[in-house]
Structure formats: structure tokens, C-alpha cells
Amino acid sequence: MKALIVGENNTIALTEMAEPHAGDGEVRVKLKAAAVNKRDYWISAGKYPGIVPGVVLGSDGAGVVDETGAGVRKTWLHKAVIINPNINWGPNPAVQGKTYTILGMPTHGTFAGYVVVKADRLQPMPTHLTFDEAAALPLAALTAYRACFFHGQVNAGMKVLVSGFGGGVAHFAFMFARAAGAAVAITSGHERNLVKAKEMGATHAFNYRQQNWIETASMQAGGFDLIIDSAGGDPFNDLIHLLNPAGKIVFYGASNGLPTHLDLYRLFWKQGTIQGSTMGNDEEFKAMVAFVEKHQITPLISRRYPFAQVENAIKEMQKAGLPGKTIVVF
């Protein structure tokens, strides 16, 4: 089978490798679609801790179980599934343990014809989704789910701001918070995304590239009880400005790096909280899939590539401007 493998010196290449087989307690999934995450980009750029050469990249996948190992229920065979990318979250639901890893580094991932995982990583695919849409869920939707509900405690009536609506994770956070009944505003640097978010029910849509957007947001929307961000950098201070008293900023990334300063004065006066968040535990993964089914949430797909062009898919995920996830189709 063809697989996207990380080589020496941070190269990635589609390479021929032997098909894997399911061992004890494992299943083999024939991939139908996989999604690209920023993680794949960071690994391909050599900017991720613990990169191991020879490993197949890819954390997200949807497909069909075509082989079961010893001790696995045969009823999984021929089932359409999505894969929980968590490996060894550990016993504490609040934080992953020391041996926690994510599918696709250091264990072989989903950018290949087949992937072998423990049977307990499988979830039946939500029936309202296509394989492409289902593949968009695992890593990004899990991250958004924890940010919204474990840390953000989103509920009806809350005022929420999701920054960078076009992002793979952010667009899920937007849809989840809305489905929970919150009033949700967004920011984006792209007109198309601002329009799309308004069509999807955003109360307000602000362009973070406009110099006076903070003043506009304060005037039009007032403050926010919860702000969900992954951009970081100096604009993080703008988010503190927009926080309601006793509000919380949940952040799960820092794509724009560290802020050169942090407005601690404003933060303590507002009795505000800054809360980091990463992925989510196995219970949250199940709850996220159930939530997606219950609310019939359909991921947005920004770009689709045939698997043969997976390297381009990773490079081009940097080209922002379209909301949602980049998908590779097998």
C-alpha cells in the first residue's frame, strides 16, 4: 500500500509499504477518507516534539473495518467507523497522562490505504455523514468539544466569541456552542468566512485584520463570557479586552506565537481566567460523536484532494480563506 511516511531530515513522501494486519485486540480499517490537521503540517515542517522517522502520518480517518484480530467482536467487520486518535489518555479525565500520544506519531496513522488500531478506538460513523465529513471530526471536533464544554461550560444564554472561524477546530467550536444554545460571535481575517458564519447564525462577525475591530466589537456586541482562541500572539490582549467580568478565555493553540506582553492588570481586575486545553479524553470523544449525531452537525470541508496529492493537501492547508477541514479521499 502507499503511505505518507516521515523520513530523515523532516521530509515526507508517499512510500510503498507492506499492508499491516490486525493483532490481538486490534482491527484493520480500510480508509475511505482522512483529514489534515495542523499537527501534520507542524510535523512535516520539523516543528513538533518527538518526531520518529519511518512513521505514517495522519490522525483522522473514516473507513470500513476489514479485518479483526483475536479477541475482537466479529460484528465490527464491514462497519463504517471513525477512529478516536487518543492513545493512552490515562486515568485522570482532567488531563492526559505522561504516556499519552496521538495516532499518526509515534504510531502509524491514517495517511495510508489501511491503519491498524485497538478495537476500543472505534466509534460507529454518524449515519448522517459521508465518509469525507466523518473523517473531518476526530481530532478537531474533540478539541473543540473539550474547549466548549469541559473548560468553557457553554450553556444557553451565554455570550461566546470564537476567533478564526475558518479554522478546522474553530468552526466546530462555533457549531457546538450554537447547538448548546449560546449566542456565538466570530472573528475571521477573510470576508468569505465572515459571510459564511453569519449565514450559519453568528450573532456578529468581525474582521480581525481591521484596525478598529475591538472597538467595533465592544460597541456592537459588548463583552463575552467565553472566548475560544488558537491564534495567540499579541492580539491575545485584545481578547482580554473583550472579556466580560469573571469571563474565561480557553485557548488550544498559539499559531501566531507567544504574546510579547500580557495584560495582567486588566485580567485580574476583571477576575478573568485564561485556560489551556488540549484534545479531550475518551469519554469526551464518545460524547462528541453523540452530540454531532443528536444535533445533526455537518462539518465544513474547505478542500478535497485525492490521496495521491496528500503532500499538497498538507502544504496547502496553510492557505487560509475557506472555512473548515482539508480532506484526502481514497
Ligand SMILES: NC(=O)c1ccc[n+]([C@@H]2O[C@H](COP(=O)([O-])OP(=O)(O)OC[C@H]3O[C@@H](n4cnc5c(N)ncnc54)[C@H](OP(=O)(O)O)[C@@H]3O)[C@@H](O)[C@H]2O)c1
Ligand atoms: N491543543 C490541541 O489539542 C490542538 C488541536 C488542534 C489544533 N491545535 C492548534 O490550534 C491551532 C489551529 O488549528 P486548526 O487545525 O484549527 O488550524 P487551521 O485549520 O489551519 O486554522 C487556523 C485558523 O486560524 C485563524 N487565524 C489566523 N490568524 C488569526 C488571528 N490573528 N486571530 C484569530 N484567528 C486567526 C484563521 O482563521 P480565518 O481563516 O477565519 O481568518 C485560520 O483559519 C494550531 O496552532 C494547532 O496546532 C491544537
